[in-house]
Every structure is written in C-alpha cells, then in structure tokens.
Amino acid sequence: MSQGPRSGLYAVSSALLAMSRHLEVRDVLKTIVASARELLDAQYAALGVPDDHGGFAQFVVDGVSDAQWKAIGPLPRQHGILAAMLHEARPERLADVRRDPRFEGWPAAHPDMSDFLGLPVRDGDETIAALFLANKNGPRPDGGCGFTEDDEELLTILAQHAAIALTNARLYERSRELTIAEERSRLAHELHDAVSQKLFSLRLTAQAAAALVDRDPARAKGELHQVAALAAEATEELRAAVIELRPAALDEDGLVATLRTQIQVLDRAHSARVTFTGRGVRALPAAQEEAILRVAQEALHNALRHSGAARVDVLLEKRGPGAVLRVSDDGGGFDPTAIRNAGRHLGLVSMRDRSSGVGGTLAVESAPGKGTTIEMEVPGG
Secondary structure, three states: OOOOHHHHHHHHHHHHHHHHOOOOHHHHHHHHHHHHHHHHOEEEEEEEEEOOOOEEEEEEEEOOOHHHHHHHOOOOEOOHHHHHHHHHOOOEEEOOHHHOOOOOOOOOOOOOOOOEEEEEEEEOOEEEEEEEEEEEOOOOOOOOOOOOHHHHHHHHHHHHHHHHHHHHHHHHHHHHHHHHHHHHHHHHHHHHHHHHHHHHHHHHHHHHHHHHOOOOHHHHHHHHHHHHHHHHHHHHHHHHHHHHHOOOOHHHHHHHHHHHHHHHHHHHHOOOEEEEEEEOOOOOOHHHHHHHHHHHHHHHHHHHHHOOOOEEEEEEEEEOOEEEEEEEEOOOOOOOOOHHHHHHHHOHHHHHHHHHHOOOEEEEEEOOOOOEEEEEEEOOO
16 A cells, blocks of 8 residues: 555544444445545446346445436446356456456446456355456556555455445344335334224214204204314324325425425415425435435424424525424424423434434424424535
C-alpha cells in the first residue's frame, strides 16, 4: 500500500465502517462501490448482482454521471470479462481490458477504460456479485497494469467484508418483509373485527329506524342520529387502516413527494387544517426515509384523532447531512412527565423505537392546553 500502513489501515477501516452502517441492499451496494473506488484511487467502479437469466438484477456504478449512465442504456449481460468474474470466480488484473480476447465491446456512450481489476464477491461457495475497477489514477508502468498486487489484495479484503454486509442486508430486508406481512395480517384481523362490528351495528340500527318511522318518528330520528355516528366511526377505522396499509411510494416518488401527497389527503379528509413544508431535503438512506414517514403518520394520526387540534403543521428540512421532521399541533396537549401513560396512548414508544432504529433521535414537547410538537432528527448517510 503506497500510502503507508497507517493511512492504508485507516482507509480500509473507514470503508468497512461505511458498509456496516447500512441495512438496505441498495445502500450497501452503493457504499461498496464508492468505497472501492476511493480506496484504490480508480476513475471508475462497478458492482453487478447476477439474476437467473443471464443478466444482472442490479448493477451499481461510481464515477459515471447520471447522464452518462442513462445514455449507456440497459443493464449489461453476463458476457466477456463480466462473465469471467461470476463464473470462473477468480481475480482478473489486466493492463488493457480492450485487448483481452474475451472483450466484446461497449455501448457507444460507455467511458473508455484500459487497466482493469475485478474479482468475485463470494458468500461461501456462491458468487453473489462481481466487483470491477478501471483506470487507476496516477503513473502506470509501461505496458503494465496500474493496479498492483497490493491493490488486488486490498480489494479482496474489501470484497470479503462486502459479502458479509450484502448478506446481512438481504437478511434484514427478508426479515422486514416477514414483519410487514405479519403486520398486514394483524391489521386485516383488526379491520375485520372493528369495522365489521360497526357495520353490523349500523345495519341493525338502520333497520330499527325504518321500523319506527311510521309509529314513532321521534325515536326513529334518534336511531338515524346513531346511524350517522356509527358510519363516522366506521369511516375513521377505515381511514386509519388505509393509511397504515398504503405502501409508501418512496422509491418512485421520494420522501418529500410522498409526505406531501399523504398530507394533502388528510387535509381534505379532516376538519383540521393540515399543512406541509419541505426545505432542501434530498434523498436519505432508505431505512431513514421509511422511519420518517412512519413517525409522521403516527404523529399525524395522534394529532387528528386525539388532540382536538384545529391546525397541524408538518415541516421536513435539511440539517447537516441529515434531516429533521417536526409535527406540531394546537390541540389539547398532555403532561410529558406522565410519559408511561402518554407512551401507551400516543404511540411514543413506537416512534422512539423507529427513530433510534435508524440512528436518530425523537423529542416531544407538550403541555395541557398548549398543543404538542414531535421532532425527529436522522443523521443522513
């Protein structure tokens, strides 16, 4: 390692820590690629995860602009050097990848590459990805590869830890999928129990009102008021369930657009005024975006259902590399010192768990008759 043992070990440590910080597969892939390119001082880096059909399920690059990547076109197939990484399962260090007999050309918009270092990322006997670097910065030997044996050894270490990080991320996502499935099942049972009972009562009350219309109009009027009340309760139950079950379109629309859309719906559905302001927030790690969305939903649900607020304001703004979510209402408030009871009633324990689970913090400000403010801060990535 030409940088010296101290700086080299520090760089490796930084790369490994960066990989271990993320739990989402897409974030892990991006971190692996960026860490490899920075660690080995290369112009380009890429990592491909194979599918079962001769192509790549995911292919992440670093050093290529978004415009370049879009112009290159569809994801590559498993041929040439890429296939060698996946199927022969050994490192490849080449002085000029274009002169290798397995080279099959690039799309017109593809950047020009010469010296090349690639190796498989393996989990036991299975090749789960392939990692590639091209165009080592700095001087290179005449006719030789800019990447050295030390570089290959360093990338091998990185790939071993990348395999662990990627496997852990996949296990985490699978665990979360199972948790979501269990939660949906629970909500379905709750929806059936709560709303079905309300609708059954609604039906019986409406029948009673119909029977009383001719002989006792006053009682019939009372029954119809009860019908209206039961219908409103059923609507609230359905609305709460829909908000909780609705899949967050974070990948397609982003956090800001998703929050804005949901808050617009709530503003139309409730008598309280519900507003949203977004300031400078860019993409955050996926787990943090989901946590922010869920905390916002919980805080909004509390404010609209329990506080009696006439106005609820939601703010999402950039703070350093991360972001802050603030949900404020002018409702009845509560005594924060009675945190145990408030935690059970308002879901504060759940919100705190979601926040701490992504390295964030949650603060609650409230007082009887003074409204409530929930503030969540996440560190970014």
